[in-house]
Amino acid sequence: MTTTEKPIFVRRASGLVREMDLKDIILWNSVAAGIGLGEVSFLVPYYLSLVPGANFILGGLLALIGGLLIAACYAHFLSAMPRSGGEYVFLSRLTHPLIGFFFSFSMAMLWVLAYAINMQYSASIFVPFIGNFIGSANIPLFWFQPTGIFIVSFVMSFAALAVTIAGMRAYIRYQLIVTAISVIAMILYAVVLINIGSQSNFQTMFNNFAGQYYPGVSDPYSYIMTQAQNAGYQLPSAAAFSFSQTLGMMVIFGFAGMLTTATFSSFVAGEMKRADSGKRQLAGLWGGLVLNGVLAILLSVGLMVVVNPNFIGALGWAQFNQPDLFKVPTVLLTMPFSLFEWLAPSPIFAIIIDLALWLLALTWAIMDLIVLSRLFFAWSFDRLLPSGITHVSDRFKTPTYAIGAAWILGIVFGGLTLVPNYNIAALLSAAGWLVFTVFIAVGLTAIVFPFAKKKLYETMPMKASIGGIPVLTIAGILSVIFFGAMASVYIWGPEYAAAGGAWTNFTTYTLAFFYIAAIVIYFAAYYYWKQKGLDLSLAFKEIPPA
Amino acid sequence: MLKLFFATDVHGSDVCWRKFVSAGKFYKADAIVLGGDTTGKEICPIIKYPDGRTIVQFFGRKDPVKDPKELPIFEKRIMDSGLYQYYTTPEEYASLVEDEDKVDEIFSKLMTERWKQWIGIAEKTLRGTEIKCLVAPGNDDRFIIDSIIDESDVVQRAEGKVIEIDGHEMINCGWTNPTPWKTPRECSEEELLKKIKDMASKVRNMETCIFELHAPPYATGLDEAPELDSQLRPVKGGTSRASVGSTAVLSAIKEYQPLLGLHGHIHESKGTMKIGRTVCFNPGSMYSEGMLQGVLLSIDKNKVKSYLFTSG
Numbered sequence: 044m045t046t047t048e049k050p051i052f053v054r055r056a057s058g059l060v061r062e063m064d065l066k067d068i069i070l071w072n073s074v075a076a077g078i079g080l081g082e083v084s085f086l087v088p089y090y091l092s093l094v095p096g097a098n099f100i101l102g103g104l105l106a107l108i109g110g111l112l113i114a115a116c117y118a119h120f121l122s123a124m125p126r127s128g129g130e131y132v133f134l135s136r137l138t139h140p141l142i143g144f145f146f147s148f149s150m151a152m153l154w155v156l157a158y159a160i161n162m163q164y165s166a167s168i169f170v171p172f173i174g175n176f177i178g179s180a181n182i183p184l185f186w187f188q189p190t191g192i193f194i195v196s197f198v199m200s201f202a203a204l205a206v207t208i209a210g211m212r213a214y215i216r217y218q219l220i221v222t223a224i225s226v227i228a229m230i231l232y233a234v235v236l237i238n239i240g241s242q243s244n245f246q247t248m249f250n251n252f253a254g255q256y257y258p259g260v261s262d263p264y265s266y267i268m269t270q271a272q273n274a275g276y277q278l279p280s281a282a283a284f285s286f287s288q289t290l291g292m293m294v295i296f297g298f299a300g301m302l303t304t305a306t307f308s309s310f311v312a313g314e315m316k317r318a319d320s321g322k323r324q325l326a327g328l329w330g331g332l333v334l335n336g337v338l339a340i341l342l343s344v345g346l347m348v349v350v351n352p353n354f355i356g357a358l359g360w361a362q363f364n365q366p367d368l369f370k371v372p373t374v375l376l377t378m379p380f381s382l383f384e385w386l387a388p389s390p391i392f393a394i395i396i397d398l399a400l401w402l403l404a405l406t407w408a409i410m411d412l413i414v415l416s417r418l419f420f421a422w423s424f425d426r427l428l429p430s431g432i433t434h435v436s437d438r439f440k441t442p443t444y445a446i447g448a449a450w451i452l453g454i455v456f457g458g459l460t461l462v463p464n465y466n467i468a469a470l471l472s473a474a475g476w477l478v479f480t481v482f483i484a485v486g487l488t489a490i491v492f493p494f495a496k497k498k499l500y501e502t503m504p505m506k507a508s509i510g511g512i513p514v515l516t517i518a519g520i521l522s523v524i525f526f527g528a529m530a531s532v533y534i535w536g537p538e539y540a541a542a543g544g545a546w547t548n549f550t551t552y553t554l555a556f557f558y559i560a561a562i563v564i565y566f567a568a569y570y571y572w573k574q575k576g577l578d579l580s581l582a583f584k585e586i587p588p589a
Numbered sequence: 590m591l592k593l594f595f596a597t598d599v600h601g602s603d604v605c606w607r608k609f610v611s612a613g614k615f616y617k618a619d620a621i622v623l624g625g626d627t628t629g630k631e632i633c634p635i636i637k638y639p640d641g642r643t644i645v646q647f648f649g650r651k652d653p654v655k656d657p658k659e660l661p662i663f664e665k666r667i668m669d670s671g672l673y674q675y676y677t678t679p680e681e682y683a684s685l686v687e688d689e690d691k692v693d694e695i696f697s698k699l700m701t702e703r704w705k706q707w708i709g710i711a712e713k714t715l716r717g718t719e720i721k722c723l724v725a726p727g728n729d730d731r732f733i734i735d736s737i738i739d740e741s742d743v744v745q746r747a748e749g750k751v752i753e754i755d756g757h758e759m760i761n762c763g764w765t766n767p768t769p770w771k772t773p774r775e776c777s778e779e780e781l782l783k784k785i786k787d788m789a790s791k792v793r794n795m796e797t798c799i800f801e802l803h804a805p806p807y808a809t810g811l812d813e814a815p816e817l818d819s820q821l822r823p824v825k826g827g828t829s830r831a832s833v834g835s836t837a838v839l840s841a842i843k844e845y846q847p848l849l850g851l852h853g854h855i856h857e858s859k860g861t862m863k864i865g866r867t868v869c870f871n872p873g874s875m876y877s878e879g880m881l882q883g884v885l886l887s888i889d890k891n892k893v894k895s896y897l898f899t900s901g
Contacts, residue, residue: 136900426897435810498669498879575895576592576887578616586615586881586901588607589714 063315065327067215068308070222072331074403075307075410076300078225079338080232081403085299087343088359091352094292095277096285099347100340102292107336109297109525110305113482114328115518116489117306122321123503127313128421129306129414130485135425136583137488137496141565144427146481148561149554151418153474158411158453160471162203163460165404166196172397175390189460196457200450203405207412207446210439211314214413221402228399231392232342238388242351245386249354252385256370264354270368271357278353287536294475294532296339302478304335310414321505350382408453415449416442426579427568472533472546473553479530482522489519590894591755594618596883597803597853598874600729601629601703603668608881608901610711613720615901616885620754621720622747624853625727625763625774625803626874628700628734632692633672635663636682647672669879673699697733704737712743721754723747727763727803727854728774747801749784751791757848757888758798760788765804765854766835782837789845796891798847800867805852806839808832809862811871812855842867849886849893859898868893875900 063071076082090099120133129150135143170186185191206217239245246264257263272278282288308315308327315327347355361368371381387393420442423432436443493500493513500506500513507514533546569579594612599605606627613621635654636644643654645663654660667674675695677685685692715722724738725748738746745752747761762784764774776784785802792798805811812834833855842850842864850869859873859882872884881901887894 424898426895572895572897576590577885577895577897579897581616581885581899582897583900584615586608586611588604589611589710 063211063215063308063311065323065330067218068315068323068327069330069334070218071311071410072304072307072328073335073338074218074221074225074406075331076304076335076339077403077407078222078229079335079340079342080225080229080399081407082299082335082339083342083346084400086295086339087346087355088362089295089299090292090343091279091347091356092276092360092363094285094288094295095279095282095356097288097292098284099292099343102289103296103301103336103340105290105293106296106301107332109293109522109529110301110332110336111329112518112522112525113302113485114305114332115325116485116515116522117309118321118325118328119489119503119505119515119518120485121309121312121324122505123499125312125315125324126421127311127417129310129418130481131418131421132312134484134488137492137499140425140427140580140582141562142484144422144565145558145561146484147418147422148564149477149557150481151415152557152560153477154411154415154418155449155452155456156470156474158408158415158449159456159459161404161408161411162196162200162453162457163192165401165408166192166199168397168401168404169195169199172394172401175394175397193457193461197454199405200408200454200457203409203412204446204450206409207416207450208436208439208441208443210436210441211311211413212440214409217409218406221399221406224395224402225399228396229338229342231387231395233345235387235392236345236349239349239386242349245350246354248386249382253371267361267368268353268357271360271365274365274368276357276360276364279356280353290528291532291536294529294536296336297478297529298471298475299339301332301336301339302482304332306482307331307410307414310417313417321503325505412446412449412453415452416445419445419448425582426572426577427565470550470553473550473557476530476533476546476550476554477557479526482526483530486519486522486526489515489522492516492519591620591757591886591888592616592618593754593886593888594621594883594899595624595801595851595870595886596621596872596881597624597851598626598727598856598876599623599671599881600626600874600876601668601671601673601700602876602879603665603671603703603707604879605669605671605876605881606707607710610714610722612881612883612901613715613718613722616899618720618885621722622759622801622851623722623724624801624851625725625748626729626853627704627724627726628730629671629673629703630729631672632675632695632699633667634682634685635660635674635676636679637676638679668703670877673703675699697731700731701733701737704734708737708741708744712741715743721745723752723754723759723761725761725763725801725803726774728765728768728772730763731773749788751788754799756797756890758792758794759801760785760792760798761801762788763803766837768833778835778837781835782841785837785841789841792845792847795845795847798845799849799851800838800842800845800847801851802835802838802841803852803854804835804838805855805858805871806842806850806862806864806869807834807836809834809839809864809869811852811858811860811862811869813858839864842869848891849888851884861896868896870896872898 090097124132124136126132129147131143131147134146170182174182186195206214239248249264250262253263257266260266305328308331312324315323358369371385419428419432422428423430423445432442432445432448434442434444493516509517572579594616596609596612599609609621609623612618634646636646645652645654647663647667654663664674711722722744724744724746726734735746738744747759748763750761752759752761764776764781764784766778766781767775812832846865847867850867852869852871853874855871856874858871860871862869870884872882875882883899883901885897885899
């Protein structure tokens, strides 16, 4: 057929329709990390209690540069192969289907884990959120404990399922609402900071609030810092600049979502309007990354200007090392926001800030479901999973079976939190390793692709060179160096990697299980289809021309 | 069991044709079938100036040829992208801009030449093998190419015929429902349905029959293309998409329920869809990148046992 649109690597027609414009993609990438707001609760306490000698802004900028580099590699590949399915799509086609599936499957397991964690996190915010209305003291302790949290997360998971199945158009509307609430929450955040005005005012306000939780202590503010120091906490103000800790800060920024943001739209690349435009793919990835990074840094710095970093660090340190010192009511990892709740001029502030945090966490879980369903869909389309998974609902235009499968897996992983000795922190460490190694694989592909598959490279919609060297190759080299350095944190600075959870034997076994499962599934599919007369390895092999 | 490789819409791409004729051996297929739209859509003028300069007008760019040794490289890129290289002078080029009939004549000449070359390549590659090679010209293909294909004893023209492959009858129709471009082989939905029915009436066993119909069935996800306005410009920058398949093809498949439907025409709509018992495929096309997209099928007597989309 004659068309006026140049058909370059356009996605497969599969019933999934293109709903997302550039704004939606930027928000998709940004919301995936919390539009800055969701990261503050993670970044600030970790910085001040774990790497106080780091230069916070330099660490953030380094992480941003790493994100921009790997995003540039993804944008090149996505514009050439604008299909939903993340790195699976281009790694399987440009290297080998097994390599693509190997890295993609292990990343998928990460998203299953992320879904379970995000649902738990969302539930653990929801319970105190309800406490704003009925009083936290009126909520039985059961609902703050793992079983209660799991039950709440299970009930809420139906909401996540409903939004996901309703389709991308419905999700985009939902995303806009979450963004609007988050923006309002950020404004309130600024208002509270302005209202507090200074570090000395904060001390007075905190003492007035916290006195009830520290009976007999006249100055809880100073008491918390002194007690933490006595137990080993080092005041950030006394810490000398440390470059290695700054690199550690970079890793923490990475864990806090900077790296997820850098590539997240790759999983829905086929649902983006004009997805074969390299500039659009790059704008979506970089736009989300910069928006998120700048907001995260600004909100964090604003907090540390008004609230003495020594005090925030002490609270953060106590949260992780000496919980009995931490008597003020809050949920782990929402502590900075709890400060606002406690000191806000109106309860409505607390309700809106909690609502934003809760919705953001729920949205992360919804995104994990969407990402997983798209991965299942992509694998199934290439015959690695049963073809029934590719069923796309005519009504919702979404792969309902794939979404259902992802949802069930997420519930199962979430249920693991009820198992005694379940080490979720060890899995977080595995998650960091998986992200870094996948990015290294993508970087290596970016380095060799323009030379190994020159002809294909020449047809890519996005290509440029500097001094005769393709930009894709340069971005690949820098990405490999960057993420090689980040992965090596497990060797040179495991205490920084501990921001994503300590590496234990459980981490090793989990990774080994993921990797072996990927290989087993690939070869099971390979031999199944071979016995039926099809060789899966031929799917993307170039036919030698006559 | 029949192992069949189907590709479509190569639009003049020389490398795609070369890959197509190699695909039989590569995929160990019994038969290779090329759906319609085999001819290119654009001429690439190579203008030789009196002062010795040579300019190649490739995809809207004017590339100067610095060294005559570069010309074969340019030619290969042009041919692989599905364009026809045409050596001309500045004077002729200026006159051609104003003379549509002459350009049309050149198109026919270049299409004929390329098809003749292609037949030679196919005969060299496939003669003496057991691989059946079938080609069914589509709506974009002028009728002049039919006679060139008919001259070959290796490549079989399937369009408008009921062909038998390993016990499976296959009806072939390169005609489509109307397009905005008024191409050579398009007709009304009623006429198209009649053409399909005429062939279907000759089929002895519909249970094992293959419908190789260039137009995809309407509103099945195999037929989504950018929506165009009255000036043939994409609506909303190409972001608005519409179903442009054939209701006649949909209706014929629903009525006859053959084993398999093989379609093309809409490059962007790669996919598979089941209509009743009939499994329909559109492997899409990325000919301008020199990539041959296809679908490899293992077919039992009355069942599609397995399939694999390929990007060769």
